[in-house]
Each structure stands twice: as structure tokens, then as C-alpha cells.
Amino acid sequence: MTSEVQSRRTTTRAWWRSVSAWGGVLAVCGGLFHTIVAGLMRSTAWSQIFAEGFFGTLTLDPPPERLALAEAFWFSVGSFGVPLLLLGALVIWVTRRGEVVPSWVGLGVAAWAVLIGLLGSFSTGTLILTTIGVLLAVGGRTARR
Template sequence: MAITDTRPEPVTSRAWWRSLTAWGGILAMCGGVFHTVVSTLMRQDVWARIADEGFFYVIPLLPSADRLAMAEAFWFSVGSFGVPLLLLGSLVTRLTRRGEHVPGWLGGGVIAWSVLIGLLSGFDGGTLILLLIGTLLAAGAWTTRREPSHR
């Protein structure tokens, strides 16, 4: 019995850009970087205070009134969804470039997450971009499944 190679063929540098999944991954990476950088820059004075205090054990889980600004700065920037969104986008982009399938449930999960955020806090620009990312991932998985080479 011969062992066959089941690894997917890497996609050429031009072809992977045509994938909806790739665009969802790229948008997720850009959104993650943008959110993390901008939210950190918006709280520069607080981050300077955190750095002055030594950076370790500065953010308590239940902050007192004098620590509330530091906790808010943390949870709005690096403790928020920006870093995981960057990592998710990087993984999706890598898988897409290698020609591997990204499951549709991933896009469905991002859609559900963005709808929940929108219902709880309003559908602002960030929530709509998150909804677009989920839609691109789900649509990309659906179109990939329908291609004859992936059956």
C-alpha cells in the first residue's frame, strides 16, 4: 500500500489574493494592529505612568479609584481583542497562502461575536469591520468548498 501525500499545494503569490478568506485574514491583521496601536497612543500618559511604576503587577483585577485609568488603558489596548484579532488574521493568511482550508465555522463564530458586540454596545465602525471579517471568512470557506479541486 503506497502512502500518498495529502498536503495541499501552495497557492501562487498571485492566486491567494483572489481568495475571500485571504482578504478576511488581511483585514483582521490590519484591524488588530490598528486597534492596539491607536488605543495605546490614545492613552500615552497612562502608559507612561505604568512604565514609571515598574510594569509588573500594576494593573489589578479589581482596581481602586486611583488605578482605574490604568486598568481602562490596559483593557482598551493590549488586553482587548486587538492582539487576538492580529493573531487570527495571521493564521488565516498563512493557511490561505499555503493552500489549506480555513473552516467556515471560524467565520460564523466571528459573525456571532460581532453581532453580540453590536447588540450590547452598538454597531459602530469597528463592529461593522469585525462583521465584515467574519463574513469574508465564512464566504471564503463556502466558495473554497464548492471548488472542484477541494472535493
């Protein structure tokens, strides 16, 4: 079984040829960027969270005077940046093994991005998320041929 898995793995350079791999790289970069930049933009609130004690500082229904702390959490580590980072890492791992990322994963990400854009606005983030979804969907479709 080990030799079978090793024979399916791609070389270090070959996995970059997959459209899905580019979607995964974009997802990792987007997830990292969103999580880090959002945290840095609210560094004052994070300082207060750490000063008060990290555990139990935030609630789902914060009073108005604690809204800035909840916002800092939900726009950084509590946002979809972390799952996007993990999804991208999984896609990279799968493509490096020579496996195919199912196109429905990309279609789901693209549909989610369009929903976000329709409910909020089509910003740079939603356009990047849509691009990630399209890359994953196209990569899944073209890898089967």
C-alpha cells in the same frame, strides 16, 4: 510528504484570490490599528505604568484612582485586538498554503460581532468585525465548491 505540501501551496499571487485571505488581511489590519491607536490614545497612562514598574502594576479590580491605568491596558494590549491580529495572521498563513479556512470560524466571528453590537453599539469596529466574519464564512463556503 514535502512535495505533497509544496504542490498544494498557492503561488504568491494566487492566495489573494481567496475571500478568506481578504478577511485575514482585514483582521490583521484591524487588530494592529486597534491595539496601536488605543495605546497611543492613553499614552499618559502607559507612561505611568512604565514609570511605576511594568510588572504587577495592574489588577483586575482596580481602585478608582487606578482605573485609568486598567482602562489603558484593557483597551490596548488586553483587548481583543491582539487575538484578532493573531487570527488574521493564521488565516493568511492557511490560505497561502492553499488550505481552506472553515466557514464556522467566520460564522463565529460574525456572531460575536453581532453580540457586541447588540450589547453595546454597532460602531465602525463592530461593522469591520462583522465584515471579517462574513468574508471568512463566505471564503470557507466557496472554497469547497
